[in-house]
Amino acid sequence: MAIKVHIEETGFLKTEKAVKKAVQLIRRGLQKDDVIRSLKAADLPVSPEDIYEIGRNRIKARKKFSTGSKLFFDELGLRYSTPEAVADYRARRLRCRVIADVSCGVGGQLLFFARYCRKVYGVEINAKRAIIAALNARAMKANIQIILGDSLSDDVHNLLKDSEVIFSDPARPSIEKVRTVDNLEPNPGKIVERYKDITEKFAFELPPQMPPERVNKWLNGEKEYTSLDFKLNRLALYMDGLARCDVSAVSLPSEERVTDQDEAVNIESTSRIRSFIYEVDPAVVKAGLLRNLIGRLGFEAEILNEDKRRTLLTSDDKQDSAFLRKYKVRQITNFSAESIKQALRDIGAGKVTLRFSLPPFKYWDLRRELENGLKGDRWVHLFRVGERAILAERQ
Ligand SMILES: C[S@@+](CC[C@H](N)C(=O)[O-])C[C@H]1O[C@@H](n2cnc3c(N)ncnc32)[C@H](O)[C@@H]1O
Numbered sequence: 001m002a003i004k005v006h007i008e009e010t011g012f013l014k015t016e017k018a019v020k021k022a023v024q025l026i027r028r029g030l031q032k033d034d035v036i037r038s039l040k041a042a043d044l045p046v047s048p049e050d051i052y053e054i055g056r057n058r059i060k061a062r063k064k065f066s067t068g069s070k071l072f073f074d075e076l077g078l079r080y081s082t083p084e085a086v087a088d089y090r091a092r093r094l095r096c097r098v099i100a101d102v103s104c105g106v107g108g109q110l111l112f113f114a115r116y117c118r119k120v121y122g123v124e125i126n127a128k129r130a131i132i133a134a135l136n137a138r139a140m141k142a143n144i145q146i147i148l149g150d151s152l153s154d155d156v157h158n159l160l161k162d163s164e165v166i167f168s169d170p171a172r173p174s175i176e177k178v179r180t181v182d183n184l185e186p187n188p189g190k191i192v193e194r195y196k197d198i199t200e201k202f203a204f205e206l207p208p209q210m211p212p213e214r215v216n217k218w219l220n221g222e223k224e225y226t227s228l229d230f231k232l233n234r235l236a237l238y239m240d241g242l243a244r245c246d247v248s249a250v251s252l253p254s255e256e257r258v259t260d261q262d263e264a265v266n267i268e269s270t271s272r273i274r275s276f277i278y279e280v281d282p283a284v285v286k287a288g289l290l291r292n293l294i295g296r297l298g299f300e301a302e303i304l305n306e307d308k309r310r311t312l313l314t315s316d317d318k319q320d321s322a323f324l325r326k327y328k329v330r331q332i333t334n335f336s337a338e339s340i341k342q343a344l345r346d347i348g349a350g351k352v353t354l355r356f357s358l359p360p361f362k363y364w365d366l367r368r369e370l371e372n373g374l375k376g377d378r379w380v381h382l383f384r385v386g387e388r389a390i391l392a393e394r395q
Pocket of ligand 1: 080104105110125171186
């Protein structure tokens, strides 16, 4: 069954009023049950328990969304909703006349499709989330048709017949040893089967931990790894009608790109530390495009260290790229607390960020130990390469 979700203006205004009240009461420190008891739920599209949950999440959403104080989220909806910079980028890349997001959640991505596409459908199988998506569409005055239903069903398929692009950011199990496409809901392969009579333009969000070879076992197309503020954030798969290359990486917010079509160059490994070290954006590493990036930039650099968490390059040249974090090397010493502390004092350091893998509970112990007694004002970054400590400053 597929139901078109429509929220009347009066229903929207009453819900908004109730959420505002819940936010006030939560802020005043009232307990959950007391907040719920004080809410009048008559004629609202969601229950008082839901209003409480939306109120709590509205407080949190302010940090994640510039429009967070207007939006509606349930707990999972907020956790899964696409960050604004990514959602805006994705919507521009998929700009078309009619788009259908067939697993829209509370509509984080959907609201951005509405900015760039003339007609937007959002399908959601979970009733509460479908209503919340409709509330969000109203809150942002976005013209979106929300459909409550299973996107793999005939009923929903029949409502989406004029779609030019089918997009899905499927739900994934929270714990999984190896990320695969098999456990995604709705399953991307099934979505393609279901809608291939309507369009050949499909785009999916996949777990970003998946390397390109693993994606290729299931589905073909451009695999685009996206980093947001130097952290791997998304992997989008653009299938046939939308692909521009085989693998790409894009850095947000700058939108700098590298693809497998940029000429790859050979890059040597070294143990000799030069004037600068460069951290490589994890999206480039995951995409397997480091050699293409170096080729595109025409950068004379060598690999100093590669491990699970980070790849470090070293060079005497200054290079600017959103995919590279540049550090000027100040001192190199043995990796022992005493020598590192002496080097930090010599440099005039006041703070030190540790840029090597160690368990989170050890991070602050070591950082406190190293910072103890420092009187300088320089902020130093400490890298570990084998038994050597590199003290460097961000450029
Ligand atoms: C990761 S969330 C989407 C988040 C969304 N992109 C955003 O930015 O807010 C995935 C959603 O897909 C929905 N879903 C799972 N299977 C579905 C199906 N067969 N049809 C429609 N929606 C489905 C889940 O209920 C969940 O809300």
